Amino acid sequence: MGGNSSKKEEFKFGSYQYGTRPGYHVTSDKVFYTGMVLKGIEPGKFTKLRAGWAKTDTQLFYKGKHLKGADPNTFKFLKSGYVIDDNIKKDYPKGVKSKAYRALYKSK
16 A cells, blocks of 8 residues: 555644635745645745735735736845835835735736
């Protein structure tokens, strides 16, 4: 019977199993947000940021939702508490509040 492949998905750390607690959870082959698999993401290219933010080299996420059109490579948190990326820098040189930033990318 010998396959140990099923062991790869076993977790032994309580309620964090499969990322069921709030936040992101990364395994060797999947990325979860509160227990739901984020499809099409390579765990090796996934980076947790802070306060619900995360990114890959091509996508930016907030609380597990992909912000379409956002630039994950230039996205950053400003000292003012605002966020910015190169796509909005021209119109909002001082950045925008997190909620406004998310709204910009939900409409695209």
